[in-house]
Amino acid sequence: xRSKIARLGLILxxxxxxxxxxxxxxxxxxxxxxxxxxxxxTYSTGLRLAVPIVLAGLGGLLSEKSGxxxxxxxxxxxxxxxxxxxxxxxxGTEMLFAVVPVKWAAVLIAVLITSLFSxxxxxxxxxxxxxxxxxxxxxxxxxxxxxxFIAVVYYGGPNSGGNVGTLGTWAVPLLSQLPFVGPxxxxxxxxxxxxxxMVLLVWILLYKTKYGRWIRASGENPDALETxxxxxxxxxxxxxxxxxxxxxxxxxxxxxxxVGLFIGSGETMVNGRGFIAIAAYLFGNYTPTGTLxxxxxxxxxxxxxxxxxxxxxxxxxxxxxRSIPYIAVVLILIFVKKTRIPASAGENFRTDEE
Amino acid sequence: MxxxxxxxxxxxxxxxxxxxxTIIITGGALIFxxxxxMLIVTASGLLASCQDAWLSxxxxxxxxxxxxTARLLFISPLENKNNLAxxxxxxxxxxxxxxxxxxxxxxxxFNIGVQGQMIFGSIAAAVGLLLVAxxxxxxxxxxxxxxxxxxxxxxxxxxxxxxxxxxxxxxWNVNEVITTIMLNFVAANFAFALVVLYYQNPTSDIVETAPxxxxxxxDPLFLAPRSNFSTIALLAAVGCVIVVYMFQKYSIxxxxxxxxxxxxxxxxxxxIDGKRTVIYSMGxxxxxxGVGGAIWAMMSVAGWxxxxxxxxxxxxxxxxLAGNNPIGVLPAALLFGILQSGSVSVDFASSVPKQLxxxxxxxxxxxxxxxxxxxxxxxxxxxxxxxxxxxxxxRNPNEK
Numbered sequence: 001x002r003s004k005i006a007r008l009g010l011i012l013x014x015x016x017x018x019x020x021x022x023x024x025x026x027x028x029x030x031x032x033x034x035x036x037x038x039x040x041x042t043y044s045t046g047l048r049l050a051v052p053i054v055l056a057g058l059g060g061l062l063s064e065k066s067g068x069x070x071x072x073x074x075x076x077x078x079x080x081x082x083x084x085x086x087x088x089x090x091x092g093t094e095m096l097f098a099v100v101p102v103k104w105a106a107v108l109i110a111v112l113i114t115s116l117f118s119x120x121x122x123x124x125x126x127x128x129x130x131x132x133x134x135x136x137x138x139x140x141x142x143x144x145x146x147x148x149f150i151a152v153v154y155y156g157g158p159n160s161g162g163n164v165g166t167l168g169t170w171a172v173p174l175l176s177q178l179p180f181v182g183p184x185x186x187x188x189x190x191x192x193x194x195x196x197x198m199v200l201l202v203w204i205l206l207y208k209t210k211y212g213r214w215i216r217a218s219g220e221n222p223d224a225l226e227t228x229x230x231x232x233x234x235x236x237x238x239x240x241x242x243x244x245x246x247x248x249x250x251x252x253x254x255x256x257x258x259v260g261l262f263i264g265s266g267e268t269m270v271n272g273r274g275f276i277a278i279a280a281y282l283f284g285n286y287t288p289t290g291t292l293x294x295x296x297x298x299x300x301x302x303x304x305x306x307x308x309x310x311x312x313x314x315x316x317x318x319x320x321x322r323s324i325p326y327i328a329v330v331l332i333l334i335f336v337k338k339t340r341i342p343a344s345a346g347e348n349f350r351t352d353e354e
Numbered sequence: 355m356x357x358x359x360x361x362x363x364x365x366x367x368x369x370x371x372x373x374x375x376t377i378i379i380t381g382g383a384l385i386f387x388x389x390x391x392m393l394i395v396t397a398s399g400l401l402a403s404c405q406d407a408w409l410s411x412x413x414x415x416x417x418x419x420x421x422x423t424a425r426l427l428f429i430s431p432l433e434n435k436n437n438l439a440x441x442x443x444x445x446x447x448x449x450x451x452x453x454x455x456x457x458x459x460x461x462x463x464f465n466i467g468v469q470g471q472m473i474f475g476s477i478a479a480a481v482g483l484l485l486v487a488x489x490x491x492x493x494x495x496x497x498x499x500x501x502x503x504x505x506x507x508x509x510x511x512x513x514x515x516x517x518x519x520x521x522x523x524x525x526w527n528v529n530e531v532i533t534t535i536m537l538n539f540v541a542a543n544f545a546f547a548l549v550v551l552y553y554q555n556p557t558s559d560i561v562e563t564a565p566x567x568x569x570x571x572x573d574p575l576f577l578a579p580r581s582n583f584s585t586i587a588l589l590a591a592v593g594c595v596i597v598v599y600m601f602q603k604y605s606i607x608x609x610x611x612x613x614x615x616x617x618x619x620x621x622x623x624x625x626i627d628g629k630r631t632v633i634y635s636m637g638x639x640x641x642x643x644g645v646g647g648a649i650w651a652m653m654s655v656a657g658w659x660x661x662x663x664x665x666x667x668x669x670x671x672x673x674x675l676a677g678n679n680p681i682g683v684l685p686a687a688l689l690f691g692i693l694q695s696g697s698v699s700v701d702f703a704s705s706v707p708k709q710l711x712x713x714x715x716x717x718x719x720x721x722x723x724x725x726x727x728x729x730x731x732x733x734x735x736x737x738x739x740x741x742x743x744x745x746x747x748x749r750n751p752n753e754k
Binding site: 071075124127128129130131133134135137138139140141142143144145146148149150152153154158267271272275276278279282317319320322323326327329330333334336 | 394398399401402464466518522526528529531532533535536537539540542543544546547550551667670671674707709710711712713714715716717719720722723724725726727730
């Protein structure tokens with residue numbers, strides 16, 4: 001705990017020193033930075049951008065806690081983002097019973113499809129004893145190919161056609177009136193609330209339930225768990241499924257929660273967030289709350305760079321500004337000193353039955 | 355022996371013998387991934403709208419013909435001179451990226467950043483050559499001077515970009531998969547910004563550098579003069595394969611790479627410096643990617659422009675398909691060259707999206723990753739014990 005506070009202090013100190021230097025070197029840039037940092041908009045954008053990272057990070061965390069390293073979170077996010085939009089295109093945007101947007105059904109479909117996709121990873125690793133890293137890469141590459149492929153078939157191009165609209169924002173009565181914090185935390189996309197709920201649920205699941213104990217045992221000492229009469233592989237199938245559900249939510253939060261479109265050109269709209277999610281739970285030291293914190297940090301940086309791009313007077317190429325979150329991830333990983341990687345993570349568990 | 359028996363026998367051998375099974379498993383993986391991808395293509399034809407469906411079944415119209423697609427994908431890249439030249443051009447670059455990935459995978463490291471190393475290698479080679487070319491003599495001597503310079507610049511810059519994740523892995527144990535992927539994004543963005551800021555061709559409307567002078571570009575010699583395929587580059591690629599093979603087989607450093615890949619702990623105990631192996635391996639892998647980039651800049655573009663095809667990602671599949679063996683990279687790269695060229699034919703001659711090759715890429719990695727699948731398949735085929743070398747066991751009479 002103390003080392004954590006020390007680390008946080010160090011980061012803040014570095015930021016302060018950096019800002020101090022900036023005011024000396026280029027006062028104009030320092031003003032820009034100050035303006036961006038004091039705008040509530042930066043933080044609400046950052047929060048929104050953190051959602052897919054947190055959700056995929058939680059999924060990857062559960063999976064790795066149980067011993068399966070899922071490097072293919074990116075592929076799951078792509079599938080979630082695409083199937084959400086695709087489902088809306090197929091079922092329409094009407095209201096269900098005049099109150100619930102049909103889009104929520106699309107969210108469910110996206111979660112379902114992504115879970116099935118994730119189970120594929122589970123089957124390949126657990127049943128057919130595949131190398132987890134390579135199977136994860138395959139998951140990513142398949143997502144990267146399949147979603148744009150179907151988009152071209154259906155929409156005629158790798159991006160989905162017209163904007164289907166997002167799920168809007170929910171405002172919490174009264175609390176949204178609070179100064180500064182109100183518009184950031186309490187007028188937000190429904191997925192922001194889902195994200196916070198999921199952090200809590202995953203925390204409870206991991207540390208307060210029997211299944212959570214099995215998950216941790218399955219990653220730390222699978223033989224002991226098997227001896228105790230619990231099927232390691234069944235536990236791992238469970239976490240794979242949960243990983244799919246969480247990543248599916250994460251993907252759909254990106255497409256249906258933020259843009260209303262699927263962008264499938266280049267590296268797709270997910271743009272490496274699945275890999276940033278892995279960095280988030282590593283930096284968060286394999287805890288749900290740590291993952292949340294790290295993802296908020298990455299999302300915040302993403303929010304800052306988005307704001308920077310929107311400033312007309314700032315004539316640095318967008319591409320440089322856009323690199324900020326990726327560079328941050330690389331630098332941050334250096335500071336991950338002693339991660340508590342589960343002892344058996346990455347090793348497939350073989351039962352004697354075969 | 356009946357044909358079906360023969361096929362079954364092959365599958366059974368695949369499931370039992372070790373050693374030479376990799377080739378059979380790879381072949382099986384290829385067949386399965388092509389079949390699955392074609393099934394996806396056929397099924398997705400239901401979603402498309404078309405005038406003349408290939409097959410209709412009640413109200414269901416299948417727009418995409420899998421047989422025609424497969425023919426376009428695998429046969430037409432070899433059909434005429436132009437297609438063949440394009441196929442070999444892609445093959446050439448894929449040999450370099452495949453080798454780059456294979457070097458790292460062999461030593462147990464996952465360099466997913468070949469794409470970025472290639473981007474930086476290619477832009478550095480292009481910019482460097484644009485600076486140096488005016489000083490060089492014209493004609494053949496100039497070319498013989500400039501080509502090695504371009505390749506060297508590419509190797510150095512790609513290598514340095516590969517060293518970053520290598521050093522981070524060696525000293526801080528940072529997961530190289532994540533850093534290399536992050537650095538891919540950084541490289542793509544920075545290279546784009548570099549051109550916009552400093553090296554934009556003033557006479558061009560799109561983002562690109564000035565074209566390389568003829569002395570500094572690889573020209574086609576024999577096959578299809580307008581194809582941008584250079585036979586010399588292909589020969590250089592084959593040369594690199596041999597060098598990497600010899601390096602891994604006969605040099606001490608290459609040996610330490612392999613041992614570290616097989617058993618990193620054992621390697622450490624036997625006195626191999628693990629940190630050094632990681633750094634060298636990532637550096638060499640990045641350098642090979644950078645050479646591929648330089649070749650791309652000198653041969654395919656004759657300059658530099660953003661939007662490089664995902665050669666680095668294809669390199670992963672090429673290497674995995676080759677079992678991370680440098681010699682195997684050659685046929686695997688040829689297969690992917692065919693697929694790249696075939697995807698153009700598919701795009702041109704049918705309504706099937708060319709992205710099907712990207713699905714196939716993922717499927718191949720998936721199937722090659724799970725030898726267990728083929729072992730189980732073999733066991734299933736041999737469930738009656740017909741192909742055992744030893745006489746089949748007495749079956750339990752109580753068993754149905």
